[in-house]
Amino acid sequence: MKTKLLFALLTFAFVQTTFAQTYPSSPQVKKKSTVNYRTGAFFYPFAAITDNFRLALEHRPNPTLGIRGVFNYGFGDDPSFYNLYSSFGSITEFSTFSGEFQLRYYPTPGNPCVYTGAFANAKTINLTAQDGIFVDQSGNTIYGLAEHTAQAYGFGVIGGLQFQIAKVFLVDAYMGAGPNLPTGDYRPNGHSIMGFKKGVMYNGGINFGIVLFK
Numbered sequence: 001m002k003t004k005l006l007f008a009l010l011t012f013a014f015v016q017t018t019f020a021q022t023y024p025s026s027p028q029v030k031k032k033s034t035v036n037y038r039t040g041a042f043f044y045p046f047a048a049i050t051d052n053f054r055l056a057l058e059h060r061p062n063p064t065l066g067i068r069g070v071f072n073y074g075f076g077d078d079p080s081f082y083n084l085y086s087s088f089g090s091i092t093e094f095s096t097f098s099g100e101f102q103l104r105y106y107p108t109p110g111n112p113c114v115y116t117g118a119f120a121n122a123k124t125i126n127l128t129a130q131d132g133i134f135v136d137q138s139g140n141t142i143y144g145l146a147e148h149t150a151q152a153y154g155f156g157v158i159g160g161l162q163f164q165i166a167k168v169f170l171v172d173a174y175m176g177a178g179p180n181l182p183t184g185d186y187r188p189n190g191h192s193i194m195g196f197k198k199g200v201m202y203n204g205g206i207n208f209g210i211v212l213f214k
Contacts, residue, residue, distance in 0.1 A: 035106075
């Protein structure tokens, strides 16, 4: 008798559990995907087109705020992308460094998520170029190598899009603009060095990252 009663109770418990799993009392709501990380590292692959290596770190203390630092170093010989400033000479070598601070605001969670923000940056460049040093008595231009150093400071606004893949990989793209204020020898031969022109300058990029801390 006790064996039959125990068997009946086990059978009832099994049927009840199976029914509850098959027909839940309330529908399950699928959780909305969001970009979720604390710190990420990013790489700008297209900066290599201008002989530059650019990395960024972004920290998100809360879901709506992002603090990003962007660091760039470039150098090279005969940099064709920079040889746009003068028909009187060409750059034979250069080195440049820049740093940028971005403050980002993510208004609504999601994946992808849209953001707006502001930036401030500073950069410097040292280059050696073949310039027209002087004109002789016959009117011929005498060429030689000359060194130039320039700096620039900028600020402005940006807007962009960021999304997360498989909880580990990040893709980020943004664009914006703001004033660029150069100093130093930024106009050799009367032509501004690329990236050091006075005026409103574009700022943007496509970058890929990985999550360092969740």
